[in-house]
Amino acid sequence: MTDKTADYLPQLRIPATYMRGGTSKGVFFNCQDLPQAAQVAGQARDALLLRVIGSPDPYGKQTDGMGGATSSTSKTVILSSSEKNDHDVNYLFGQVAIDKAFIDWSGNCGNLSAAVGAFAINAGLVDSSRIPANGIAVVRIWQENISKTIIAHIPICDGEVQEMGDFELDGVTFPAAEIKVEFIDPSDAENRMFPTGNIVDQLDVPGIGNFKVTMINAGIATVFLNAKELGYQGTELQEAINSNPKALEMFETIRAFAALKMGLIEHIDQAVTRQHTPKIAFVSKAQDYIASSGKSINKERIDLHVRALSMGKLHHAMMGTAAVAIGTAAAIPGTLVNLAAGGGERQSVTFGHPSGVLKVGAQASLQDGQWSVDKAVMSRSARILMEGWVRIPATTL
Incomplete structure (x- = not known):
């Protein structure tokens, strides 16, 4: 038998956090932790995220990735510090198809929006002066997919994000800390709220x-x-x-x-x-x-x-x-x-x-x-499920 071990490269090791936000789950990345080629939009980024999630999977299970074989659990998030006035962090969302080599960047995930503020604080993307020792940290999020502002109210205890609490959210098994999320001016900036001009x-x-x-x-x-x-x-x-x-x-x-x-x-x-x-x-x-x-x-x-x-x-x-x-x-x-x-x-x-x-x-x-509409408001919760590194084959990029 010919030894072809040398033909195979070690896997890439990328810092990542697996989080629940609302009734969804996703893999979260700090943009600067991604390989250089994937720090910008394009084929390399899509290929990386598809491999992380385990798509495309003709079996529909995403067994060889982090996805959970549903639209609610086949999601990715990339965050970076924001240079926009009055914003702390930029939030980019990718909805990964399960059985196709396709990532849809056309919209936001409202559920994972609840986890963005917590991740941003933990990742050091929010200035420490904006985080109280105890109370509520107001995280100002720029949603890049739809060019809108989201305000997340993150509970803080002893200077750290409070995850546990008694807030119950139908669709989530266990209670957690309540996060109020405000979607500012959520209608499409480029189109009328009612595209045909009619409400029906x-x-x-x-x-x-x-x-x-x-x-x-x-x-x-x-x-x-x-x-x-x-x-x-x-x-x-x-x-x-x-x-x-x-x-x-x-x-x-x-x-x-x-x-x-x-x-x-x-x-x-x-x-x-x-x-x-x-x-x-x-x-x-x-x-x-x-x-x-x-x-x-x-x-x-x-x-x-x-x-x-x-x-x-x-x-x-x-x-x-x-x-x-x-x-x-x-x-x-x-x-x-x-x-x-x-x-x-x-x-x-x-x-x-x-x-x-x-x-x-x-x-x-x-x-x-x-x-x-000026804003829409709802309460969700979020929790870190796992943090560390996600691995993908080096040949992915």
């Missing part, structure tokens, strides 16, 4: 049907539909949708035509290269239901139901950015979300999702015929 449109989807939709750019581009028009109650859990290939194909087709109507793509075929946005969700009025944990949720606790899909599958809870879209749409009279919640004016909404209940606040106003 009719969307024609060839071969499937014609649907009422609310299409909104807030938090993340999202298209909302009524559950009943799709043949659903609105209380469905993951299995009801994700085990049905025809249903998933229907949702992806609707999402693609919504992306076209929202001006996010120029041709329907481009939707496959824009998997992270827009999100597609369906709403219904408040009903009693059983969450995926087995917990009984009384309709009196919620204003409406929302179910959302991410990367082609029904989400097990709710994406943070989609929650911003929900809160914003709920605050604007006449949207499908607002009507499902009972209509009228409101500054917060509590909705049921597959894992339980979530409350989000938003302040919207109408100026010169255009809707805008």
Whole structure:
């Protein structure tokens, strides 16, 4: 047998932190710790992150990487010190496809936003003068994907990030410290909040049907539909949708035509290269239901139901950015979300999702015929799961 050991190089060893933020998990990097070629956008960076997560994986398991084989756990974050005025850190998010060699950089992850402030403090990216010995550190985050500001309120105890607490978040098994996250002016700066100028449109989807939709750019581009028009109650859990290939194909087709109507793509075929946005969700009025944990949720606790899909599958809870879209749409009279919640004016909404209940606040106003939102606010939690080094083959770059 010929010894070819010398043909194989040792693996690269890269500092990394594995964190939970909200109901998502991701691998976090300080940009300056990445190999030089991956410190800037491009093929080297994408190749590195794909290999870290374990994609593309035709088996759909990401066994040879850090990904968890769901959209919620196939995520990467790169942070760096910010040179922008009144900001502490730059936050870049990459949504990694599971079975394709593809990273979508088109949007933010609202859940992992809760972990960004904590990581930034631990990594020394926030000036020590801004961190109290005890109390709340206000971390000013520049979200590079969407060019927006996020403010994270991080609890500090004895000069260190406090991770443990009694805050419970449906979709997360164990309690932790509460982190308040503010999404400042979350509507798309380059496009109108409602891309067609209407709060409700009719969307024609060839071969499937014609649907009422609310299409909104807030938090993340999202298209909302009524559950009943799709043949659903609105209380469905993951299995009801994700085990049905025809249903998933229907949702992806609707999402693609919504992306076209929202001006996010120029041709329907481009939707496959824009998997992270827009999100597609369906709403219904408040009903009693059983969450995926087995917990009984009384309709009196919620204003409406929302179910959302991410990367082609029904989400097990709710994406943070989609929650911003929900809160914003709920605050604007006449949207499908607002009507499902009972209509009228409101500054917060509590909705049921597959894992339980979530409350989000938003302040919207109408100026010169255009809707805008000052900020959306929600509470999440975050925790370091592992820190050290992640390894990838040297031939990756």
